[in-house]
Amino acid sequence: MLKQLLTTIAMTGALMAAQPCLAASPPNMLVIGTNLTGIRTLDPAQNNARTVSELISNLYDNLVQLSPDDLKTLKPMLATKWEVSPDGKVITLTLRDDAVFQSGNKVTAEDAAWSIQRVIKMGQVGSTDVALWGFTSDNVEKLVRAKDEHTLEIELPQTVNTDLVLYSLAGSSIGIVDKKTVLSHEANGDFGGAWLSAYSAGSGPFSLAQWRPNDVAIFNAQPKYWGGKPAMARVVARHIPESGNLRLQLEAGDVDVGQYVASGDLDALSTNKDMVIENVPGLGFYYIALNQKDPDLQKPKVREAFQYAFDWKAISGNIMRHTGFPWQSMIPRGMIGAPEEAAVRYDYDPAKAKQLLAEAGYPNGLKKVLNPSGAPTLPFAEALQASARAAGIDLDLVPGEFTPAFRERKFEVLLGNSGARLPDPFAVATQYAFNPDNSDEARLGSYYLWRTGMKVDELNTLIDQSMKERDTEKRTDIFKKMDGIYAGMASPLVIFFQRTDPYVMRANVKGYHGHTTWSTRWHDVTKE
Amino acid sequence: MASADLTSKQEASRRSTAGGFADAAPHPLISLLRRLAGRVVAVVTTLLGLLFLTFSMGRLLPADPVLAITGAEVSKEVYDRVYDELGLGQPIWMQFLSYVGKIATGDLGMSATTGQPILTDLMTIFPATIELAIIAMIIGAIVGIPLGITAAVRRGTVIDHIARIVALAGHSVPIFWTGLMALFVFYAKLKLVGASGRIDVFYEGLVTPMTGFLLIDAAIQGQWDVFHNALGHIILPAAILGYYSVAYISRMSRSFMLEQLSQEYIITARAKGLGTRKVVWRHAFRNIRVQLLTILALTFGGLLEGAVLIETVFGWPGLGQYLTRGLQMNDMNVVMGSVLTIGAVFLTINILSDVLYRILDPRTR
Numbered sequence: 001m002l003k004q005l006l007t008t009i010a011m012t013g014a015l016m017a018a019q020p021c022l023a024a025s026p027p028n029m030l031v032i033g034t035n036l037t038g039i040r041t042l043d044p045a046q047n048n049a050r051t052v053s054e055l056i057s058n059l060y061d062n063l064v065q066l067s068p069d070d071l072k073t074l075k076p077m078l079a080t081k082w083e084v085s086p087d088g089k090v091i092t093l094t095l096r097d098d099a100v101f102q103s104g105n106k107v108t109a110e111d112a113a114w115s116i117q118r119v120i121k122m123g124q125v126g127s128t129d130v131a132l133w134g135f136t137s138d139n140v141e142k143l144v145r146a147k148d149e150h151t152l153e154i155e156l157p158q159t160v161n162t163d164l165v166l167y168s169l170a171g172s173s174i175g176i177v178d179k180k181t182v183l184s185h186e187a188n189g190d191f192g193g194a195w196l197s198a199y200s201a202g203s204g205p206f207s208l209a210q211w212r213p214n215d216v217a218i219f220n221a222q223p224k225y226w227g228g229k230p231a232m233a234r235v236v237a238r239h240i241p242e243s244g245n246l247r248l249q250l251e252a253g254d255v256d257v258g259q260y261v262a263s264g265d266l267d268a269l270s271t272n273k274d275m276v277i278e279n280v281p282g283l284g285f286y287y288i289a290l291n292q293k294d295p296d297l298q299k300p301k302v303r304e305a306f307q308y309a310f311d312w313k314a315i316s317g318n319i320m321r322h323t324g325f326p327w328q329s330m331i332p333r334g335m336i337g338a339p340e341e342a343a344v345r346y347d348y349d350p351a352k353a354k355q356l357l358a359e360a361g362y363p364n365g366l367k368k369v370l371n372p373s374g375a376p377t378l379p380f381a382e383a384l385q386a387s388a389r390a391a392g393i394d395l396d397l398v399p400g401e402f403t404p405a406f407r408e409r410k411f412e413v414l415l416g417n418s419g420a421r422l423p424d425p426f427a428v429a430t431q432y433a434f435n436p437d438n439s440d441e442a443r444l445g446s447y448y449l450w451r452t453g454m455k456v457d458e459l460n461t462l463i464d465q466s467m468k469e470r471d472t473e474k475r476t477d478i479f480k481k482m483d484g485i486y487a488g489m490a491s492p493l494v495i496f497f498q499r500t501d502p503y504v505m506r507a508n509v510k511g512y513h514g515h516t517t518w519s520t521r522w523h524d525v526t527k528e
Numbered sequence: 529m530a531s532a533d534l535t536s537k538q539e540a541s542r543r544s545t546a547g548g549f550a551d552a553a554p555h556p557l558i559s560l561l562r563r564l565a566g567r568v569v570a571v572v573t574t575l576l577g578l579l580f581l582t583f584s585m586g587r588l589l590p591a592d593p594v595l596a597i598t599g600a601e602v603s604k605e606v607y608d609r610v611y612d613e614l615g616l617g618q619p620i621w622m623q624f625l626s627y628v629g630k631i632a633t634g635d636l637g638m639s640a641t642t643g644q645p646i647l648t649d650l651m652t653i654f655p656a657t658i659e660l661a662i663i664a665m666i667i668g669a670i671v672g673i674p675l676g677i678t679a680a681v682r683r684g685t686v687i688d689h690i691a692r693i694v695a696l697a698g699h700s701v702p703i704f705w706t707g708l709m710a711l712f713v714f715y716a717k718l719k720l721v722g723a724s725g726r727i728d729v730f731y732e733g734l735v736t737p738m739t740g741f742l743l744i745d746a747a748i749q750g751q752w753d754v755f756h757n758a759l760g761h762i763i764l765p766a767a768i769l770g771y772y773s774v775a776y777i778s779r780m781s782r783s784f785m786l787e788q789l790s791q792e793y794i795i796t797a798r799a800k801g802l803g804t805r806k807v808v809w810r811h812a813f814r815n816i817r818v819q820l821l822t823i824l825a826l827t828f829g830g831l832l833e834g835a836v837l838i839e840t841v842f843g844w845p846g847l848g849q850y851l852t853r854g855l856q857m858n859d860m861n862v863v864m865g866s867v868l869t870i871g872a873v874f875l876t877i878n879i880l881s882d883v884l885y886r887i888l889d890p891r892t893r
Binding site for chain 2 (some may be wrong): 025026029031033037038039040041123124125127128131160166197209210212213214215216218236238239240241242244245246248249252254403404407442443444446447493
């Protein structure tokens with residue numbers, strides 16, 4: 001019996017040795033190694049995070065789009081042209097007539113109107129951007145309407161810069177869904193949300209073939225796509241949470257594109273001639289947050305001391321090499337109103353930090369608890385702890401997931417990073433500088449300035465103006481002014497780096513470009 | 529006889545855990561049923577306690593189940609809506625009671641992070657882990673038992689020392705590191721095995737899930753390419769997981785065997801001129817089979833534990849990875865559903881090994 005078993009094992013081993021496992025993905029198939037944690041649905045209306053945005057952007061078309069190398073120029077997609085009424089109140093979009101959903105139904109203005117109404121009425125995270133313009137479940141049906149089969153009208157409930165509105169229409173949450181198909185799967189008035197969590201009903205270049213949460217998502221090309229059949233017949237996004245394993249698979253050619261590769265593995269891959277690493281700038285920063293409910297941190301000189309207490313140069317060459325670049329302005333690089341030069345405004349200067357602390361009344365330094373927002377920012381927090389000690393700030397580092405505590409204002413010093421999707425300084429400014437009500441009861445956890453407990457009326461006014469202003473030059477001045485105020489007030493959000501998202505690709509993969517707003521599209525991807 | 533002593537001790541301890549009817553001598557079937565009922569009650573109580581503990585921990589952690597669903601950048605309106613949907617406004621004890629109430633009706637709730645009912649998730653992922661653990665156990669038994677027995681027979685020789693070193697290594701090297709090293713050698717360098725998941729992506733969708741055990745499903749449907757590929761994916765994590773059980777299995781086999789070898793009947797058999805092989809495998813081994821079975825059952829529980837780490841390294845879509853992610857994302861329904869499942873597996877193994885013990889060892893009846 002034992003002998004037989006051993007023989008079987010030996011034979012199996014021999015068999016496997018004789019037939020090496022297939023490596024390298026086929027030429028018409030793109031394999032993306034990523035992290036699918038926490039994606040619970042592929043419904044555009046219920047998502048706005050990074051990984052899932054990419055998946056959705058290939059199942060659904062938007063009305064307009066932004067190419068990854070030009071975030072300022074809106075390009076046609078389902079809409080071939082659009083115009084804004086002279087009073088800036090109504091955007092009229094003309095839809096192409098050759099687009100079909102995977103069901104075979106034609107894409108009409110009715111589908112587009114209903115898709116936007118659906119996002120607003122569902123009120124899930126997908127509505128975050130588009131709800132800023134004043135749409136509510138009560139007014140959206142009246143304001144977003146199909147004029148005829150190919151004409152969509154969007155009437156704005158308040159004065160808003162229409163470019164901002166169009167930018168939000170390019171976001172993955174506003175993917176246009178097949179109204180007939182989705183409604184046929186509606187249950188308990190959920191707008192088809194439950195069904196769309198695991199099925200697709202779009203007009204995009206790909207359709208969903210298989211979805212297993214936290215494991216794999218498989219996409220098949222749509223041969224009748226209006227933009228032409230994609231070169232990749234199949235795209236697979238696979239959950240590979242362990243960076244070392246992902247690196248091995250990239251090197252072996254089993255995976256073509258790797259996301260969320262850890263910095264140590266990125267360093268190793270960067271010397272490999274078969275690999276290309278693209279660091280895509282993101283609309284967010286790495287920052288230190290100082291809670292203004294803490295009487296010590298309320299003092300401007302203490303906040304200023306933090307600007308000089310962090311040796312950011314020491315990590316810009318290693319742990320931040322692929323995940324951020326030095327940037328200390330609240331306006332992201334390359335956007336209107338951003339500094340022309342690299343915005344480096346404070347260097348590591350422990351003596352100066354100590355002096356500022358002494359002036360604030362802390363000649364013997366300061367002791368605070370430091371939390372990272374989560375695991376990804378822990379190495380950054382460790383670096384801060386080490387360099388702050390020499391500057392007289394003794395930080396007791398407590399690791400864990402502290403975003404919820406940050407949202408509840410229950411922290412002292414926190415190290416976090418952020419991301420946004422609207423490619424306009426307005427989006428980032430809203431996150432970092434807007435706080436209309438500083439009371440605890442307001443619970444405005446989506447605004448970082450509220451989280452730190454500071455309210456600056458002048459900034460609120462400027463942000464409001466930047467949303468409404470239609471003249472680009474005037475907006476540029478508004479943002480410059482905002483940046484000046486922010487830099488001069490010793491903000492409780494001390495910005496050090498602008499975020500970049502590294503994408504590792506095998507050198508034979510062409511046409512894959514990570515998108516700053518996370519709407520990375522696979523339609524033009526080829527493999528040599 | 530020492531072996532008889534051992535089994536009667538085990539028997540006594542089993543009786544005491546089962547509610548203790550050591551003095552009475554009812555019909556064997558009735559006593560078996562009683563013992564089983566006692567065992568079930570004990571385990572259900574343990575499970576409830578375990579659930580309560582996990583539930584409380586989940587509420588004490590500084591994580592937010594709402595953000596697990598919505599992501600961190602969420603407006604107040606959406607946050608409040610999801611908060612209400614999850615029933616987080618109720619007092620903790622009410623949340624716990626309503627949860628347990630639902631479990632009683634077979635409803636384990638929805639996962640916040642996969643958007644699926646927990647039961648649906650478990651149906652998909654649990655077979656993956658069981659498949660891994662069974663193959664790991666087969667490997668562990670095939671290597672561990674002969675190793676332990678040989679070490680016992682050749683006590684003090686090189687073989688014995690090798691067995692000890694193997695056992696020691698199994699206890700001291702982190703499974704995570706072994707996993708990555710093995711991937712590096714067998715996948716990256718030698719290209720003998722697959723890397724991530726249960727199957728290469730090119731074979732996805734060729735086999736219709738029937739039992740959920742990919743190897744069995746592929747064999748039933750005659751998809752031998754898929755079968756071979758799946759085998760290439762499971763062999764490495766299973767071998768590593770199995771190796772960690774070899775240590776325990778070989779140590780226990782060795783001590784059981786040593787005990788048998790000092791028995792009078794073995795000495796008699798040897799005196800009659802029987803060869804060592806016959807003495808060991810025909811006589812001694814027969815007497816330790818039942819004990820080994822218990823050890824294997826216990827090992828199986830341990831393998832589920834080891835699966836947590838190995839599944840992360842190998843991107844294996846099983847219960848271990850599911851539970852780890854549930855903890856990371858504070859998806860309490862996932863954590864509790866997984867804990868319940870693991871508890872239920874232990875219960876089943878316990879009861880099965882008990883029943884098998886009685887069937888195979890006449891002395892326990």
